[in-house]
Amino acid sequence: MTAPVHEVTAQEVTTASTGSQPRDGRPVVVLDKLGKDFGDPNNPVLEDVDLTIGRGEFVALLGASGCGKSTLLNLIAGLEQPTAGSMEIPADGVAFMFQDATLFPWLTAQGNIELALKLRGVPKEERKEKAEELLALVHLQQAGKKRPHELSGGMRQRVALARSLAQDKHVLLMDEPFAALDAITRDLLHEELARIWRHTGRTIIFVTHNVREAVRLGQRVLLLSSRPGRVIREWQVREEQKQPEQAALLANEMTAALRQEISRHV
Numbered sequence: 110m111t112a113p114v115h116e117v118t119a120q121e122v123t124t125a126s127t128g129s130q131p132r133d134g135r136p137v138v139v140l141d142k143l144g145k146d147f148g149d150p151n152n153p154v155l156e157d158v159d160l161t162i163g164r165g166e167f168v169a170l171l172g173a174s175g176c177g178k179s180t181l182l183n184l185i186a187g188l189e190q191p192t193a194g195s196m197e198i199p200a201d202g203v204a205f206m207f208q209d210a211t212l213f214p215w216l217t218a219q220g221n222i223e224l225a226l227k228l229r230g231v232p233k234e235e236r237k238e239k240a241e242e243l244l245a246l247v248h249l250q251q252a253g254k255k256r257p258h259e260l261s262g263g264m265r266q267r268v269a270l271a272r273s274l275a276q277d278k279h280v281l282l283m284d285e286p287f288a289a290l291d292a293i294t295r296d297l298l299h300e301e302l303a304r305i306w307r308h309t310g311r312t313i314i315f316v317t318h319n320v321r322e323a324v325r326l327g328q329r330v331l332l333l334s335s336r337p338g339r340v341i342r343e344w345q346v347r348e349e350q351k352q353p354e355q356a357a358l359l360a361n362e363m364t365a366a367l368r369q370e371i372s373r374h375v
């Protein structure tokens with residue numbers, strides 16, 4: 110059985126009666142008692158997920174392995190249907206970025222971005238310029254003619270980010286996009302992503318296992334319980350808490366909560 114999915118247009122916005130409220134901005138994603146099972150209703154992956162995400166928010170999602178983080182993103186992306194509760198998601202869909210860049214190997218970096226623009230219906234004569242702008246936004250203006258195998262992992266993820274921005278969706282879902290990168294490259298990409306988020310005003314929902322990454326990037330960090338997954342705790346991250354000392358304290362607090370949740374489940 111599937112549950113109702115309501116698609117909100119840019120103008121049509123409602124507020125959920127329950128769950129996490131956004132810090133500011135109109136709600137763009139509203140999950141109300143959302144649940145998902147894969148055939149066994151007695152063993153749902155997600156149950157009673159209540160969450161409201163406001164326009165322009167950067168939300169990081171933490172939780173033990175297998176608690177349903179990716180499933181939650183798939184539901185918001187419309188790739189899976191909920192089996193309980195209801196949700197409101199943007200009518201024009203969302204953009205998705207994964208851990209693996211999944212670029213087409215036979216296309217150049219620029220070609221991969223131009224393809225996304227083409228699929229969005231951007232006229233041919235505008236695609237080159239727009240792709241170049243997006244490459245510049247991710248600081249890859251020199252690499253447009255290179256194919257994916259000629260790029261480092263970090264550069265491939267930059268192209269993947271530019272490609273997801275090319276889809277021109279307001280909501281960007283990111284599923285552990287930097288997990289496979291080394292610490293220094295990841296750090297650089299954090300800076301890039303924070304800058305791009307401020308520049309574009311996108312709403313970003315970012316899944317990670319890395320607590321420091323969540324503190325570094327998120328305005329709000331949510332902790333999902335182990336199966337069945339639901340939001341059990343959340344932290345607002347103030348700007349000053351992104352400074353190293355305070356960030357470390359907050360990360361410790363989140364790690365303790367995450368550990369407790371993992372051991373409770375074990």
Ligand SMILES: Nc1ncnc2c1ncn2[C@@H]1O[C@H](COP(=O)(O)OP(=O)(O)OP(=O)(O)O)[C@@H](O)[C@H]1O
Binds near residue numbers: 176
């Ligand atoms: N299409 C599917 N059919 C059956 N079970 C599924 C399907 N997709 C996910 N699951 C199950 O749902 C549970 C949650 O998976 P999910 O990938 O959402 O967790 P996760 O929190 O993202 O995990 P990780 O942190 O390890 O990536 C797992 O037990 C998984 O096997």
